[in-house]
Each structure stands twice: as structure tokens, then as C-alpha cells.
Amino acid sequence: MNFWDILLIIGLGQALYLIASLLIFNKSKVIQNKYLSLLIFAGSAHIAFELLNEIDSYLYRIILRIISISSPLLIGPSIYFFLKHSLKLDFKSIKTHFYHFIPFFILIGFLILVELTSNSISNNSSPPVYVPIIELLKTIHLTTYILLSYQIINSLKKTKKTIIYKSNTKQILLWFKMLLFLIIIAMVLSVIYFVSIKYLGFKPIIGSPRFIALILIILIYCIAFMAIRFPIIVIPKSNSLIIKRSEKYKTSSLDKERIISMQQMLIGYMLTEKPFLNSELKIESLAKEIDIPKHHLSQAINQGFEKSFQDFINDYRIQEFKKRIIDPKNSNVTILGIAFDSGFSSKSSFNRIFKSHTGITPYEFKKINSPNESQIGK
Secondary structure (H helix, E strand, C coil): CCHHHHHHHHHHHHHHHHHHHHHHHCCCCCHHHHHHHHHHHHHHHHHHHHHHCCCCCHHHHHHHHHHHHHCHHHHHHHHHHHHHHHHCCCCCCHHHHHHHHHHHHHHHHHHHHHHHHHCCCCCCCCCCCHHHHHHHHHHHHHHHHHHHHHHHHHCCCCCCCCCEECCCHHHHHHHHHHHHHHHHHHHHHHHHHHHHHHHHCCCCCCCCHHHHHHHHHHHHHHHHHHHHHCCEEEECHHHEEEECCCCCCCCCCCCHHHHHHHHHHHHHHHHHHCHHHCCCCCHHHHHHHCCCCHHHHHHHHHHHCCCCHHHHHHHHHHHHHHHHHCCHHHCCCCHHHHHHHCCCCCHHHHHHHHHHHHCCCHHHHHHHHCHHHHHHHC
16 A cells, blocks of 8 residues: 555545535534535545555446546536525525536436446546547536636625625635635646547646545545634524634633623723724734733624724724814815824725725715815705
8 A cells, every 4th residue: 555545545534524524413404515515525536436446346446437537527516506505695405406416417327328338438548539528528517617606706795695704704715715726726637637648648647637636635625624613604584694713712711701891991992092093003012002912802802892803993993084084173184194194004995994884985974974065065
């Protein structure tokens, strides 16, 4: 048993454990788990074939080969509906999406028929003429679902559906993009490997079936890591979704009373000392100013206010800007000048943050609330 075999065994074991965890041990039984399990199964089919393709049993070997050849047709629909159910709150059952998986069963039926009539699948010396057509169709099929999946991710900012995220939204979306990226890499390398063998007459190391298996193992471990650290919780009420980090402060010594006390002290300090006016303010420096350990301050803000540190600080900067912009004393100061005085460090970030918090631009706010602007409008 060589290094590759050991690696494949570990990867296959992890894949089977993940499938069992998602379908059997997980109490939530959400539909996302089923699609994620299909995605893992598709990857594990390829890994299993690479590990067991030299077994003596012809029947088992050909079954593994047929499933391995057909399994890429499961990857596209699985990742697409996993994302759709996770991010777009599609609560339809898996039965309503069954037709998306019909190509997988058609290909399996076709390969079984071919094997029963000619044994051409098991003949590696001269690939049949239909093989390039199958590979092309699989590539088109997977590419289509990858594009649809990216469209879902990119449309999040434009959707009107109510979606609630915690401060780890970027990490979650990065994970989704990483899954798609690994799938794309595996697909591209598989195409290069096939073209090199079929038309160029050589076998590149990168893109070989075992190299693809390594990428799939990495994909499986990424799923395992993120499934543990960032479990997804769907809240059907109000059609909202909360992507929630696993218990970050589970071992913290802070209780609720201590957090409330720190909140009150922090609010008082923010109102009297206004540290947010410093555009370079960091959580480390604020923790030193109020003599609180950084991790305790972070917990008080994250749990007490349900905000990230940056969102917490920007809230005070926006309130400060609102006060200053309607003050007649600042009538001759530009909007950008007041923004800088309120603690913002750049025009682009100020405009983006202000509109995301208020729904209008700084100029629109000034026009609505400034007495001078109102008189001009009259």
C-alpha cells in the first residue's frame, strides 16, 4: 500500500462519515444536507474507483467505473440546489427537482447497456467513439450549473427577500465560492487530461484521475471544516435566513450580567469620550482605553449588540455625522469634511456605509433635514 492509497482511504472514510453525519446523525434533517450528501457521494465515487479499480471482481469493478463516469452529473445539480436552498430559501422537496438528476440515470442506463452488449467500458486500450461526446456533454452540464450557482451568490445584494446574516457572512460566501472553485479546477483538469490522452497522445501528471481524486479529497475536507464551524440555520418565519457561527464564546467566563454591565459602560464611554472620531480606531486600542481584555470587549459587542466591532463603531460615526450636518454652525462645511470629522477615513467607504445604514445618500439626508436646504427647495 503506497502513499496514494493511504490518502484515498482517508479521504473516502471522511466522505462516508460526512454522508452519515448529514443524513443520519444530524437532527435538523434539512434538505440542504441531502444535496450536500449527493455532492460528497459524487466525489467519493471517483475516489472509490481510483482506490478499488484493480480489484479481482469484474462485476464490482465495472459497477464502480459506471458510477464514477456518471457521478459528475450529480455535482452540478447538487451544488446548485444546495446554494439555492441555503441562500434563496427554496423550501421545495427534493422530489420536485428530480428531473435535474435524470441525465445521471440516463448515462448509467446507457453505460450498462453498452457494457452488456460490447464490454467496451472495461476496454481501456481504445476508447469508443461516444466517449468524447459524453465528456463534452458532462462538461456543458456541469458548467451550466456552476454559472447558475455563481448567479445565485452574486444576486444576494440585489435580492428583495429578507435575509439576515451574522458578521461571518463574508466567510460563508467565501466558502461557497471555494467549493465552486475546487469543482471548476477538477472539471478543467479532467478536460485537459482527456484531451491530452485522446488527441495529443500523452498523459499529463496534473489532471490524472488520482490528481483529481486529491482535489476531491480537499473539497470533502473543506465541507467537513465549514459544516462544523459554520452550521446553517434556516428560519422559515418571515422567509429569513440566519447563517450562524457555531458557539464562539462557549468557553467564555463572561455571563449575561457581566456583558450587560460592559455594554452600559461602553455606551457611556462612546457618548462622552467619542473615540469613534479617530478614523484609525482599532478594537485593541479601545480595549486598552476602557481597560477591558480585547476578547471580552469583542464578546460584549458581538453578543450584546449583535454587531461586529466595525459596524458598532460606524453606527456612532453615522449618528455623529447626522448631528453635525444639520447643525447651522456647519453650514459652510462640505459633506465630506463633516464625514472626516465624524471619524470616516475615505469618501467611498463613507458613502457606502451611510447608504447601507440609512437607505439614502448623505446628500439626500442633508437635503431632507437641513433647514437651509429646505428653504432653497421652497
